[in-house]
Amino acid sequence: MEELRLVRPSIEHKLQYEEMMDEWESFGGRLNPGALRRYSPIQRENVVYEKWLQGIENDRQEGRELYFFMRGAAILGAISIRLRCAEADGHSGYGIRPSQRRKGYAARMLSMALPIMKGYGIAPVIITCAKDNIGSAKTIRRNGGVYVKDAADEDGEIVEIYHISV
Numbered sequence: 001m002e003e004l005r006l007v008r009p010s011i012e013h014k015l016q017y018e019e020m021m022d023e024w025e026s027f028g029g030r031l032n033p034g035a036l037r038r039y040s041p042i043q044r045e046n047v048v049y050e051k052w053l054q055g056i057e058n059d060r061q062e063g064r065e066l067y068f069f070m071r072g073a074a075i076l077g078a079i080s081i082r083l084r085c086a087e088a089d090g091h092s093g094y095g096i097r098p099s100q101r102r103k104g105y106a107a108r109m110l111s112m113a114l115p116i117m118k119g120y121g122i123a124p125v126i127i128t129c130a131k132d133n134i135g136s137a138k139t140i141r142r143n144g145g146v147y148v149k150d151a152a153d154e155d156g157e158i159v160e161i162y163h164i165s166v
Contacts, residue, residue, distance in 0.1 A: 033093035
């Protein structure tokens with residue numbers, strides 16, 4: 001089996017990104033992490049990959065990282081890391097493309113990102129999930145997450161807040 005790894009998006013991932021986004025968008029539902037969105041609400045259209053990639057680089061300069069979770073050349077999902085966050089938003093958001101869910105990848109991806117967050121001095125790591133997202137709550141708990149409380153996020157959605165000691 002090919003090695004799982006976290007990599008920063010680059011131009012070489014263009015085709016794999018577009019294939020993943022086509023799958024995710026046809027599946028519907030919430031796209032997480034939000035940084036994956038290729039739709040620009042300002043321009044009211046999808047932006048080309050190169051422009052999206054520039055946005056990811058701008059986010060990086062502002063303390064927000066995005067990593068693709070890959071096996072071989074395939075992008076299985078992505079995880080974001082926010083160096084500063086509101087408690088109800090958390091330090092990280094993650095998602096696995098629909099065809100790759102229920103295989104333990106989210107838990108593995110989060111476990112691989114925790115040392116990166118520790119390296120940034122994030123402690124504890126705050127992770128949130130929608131109140132009804134049982135799979136994400138299990139992923140967080142598998143990585144040592146301890147439930148703290150419920151709160152409303154910036155969109156008014158009720159989320160569960162967890163802390164992970166790193």
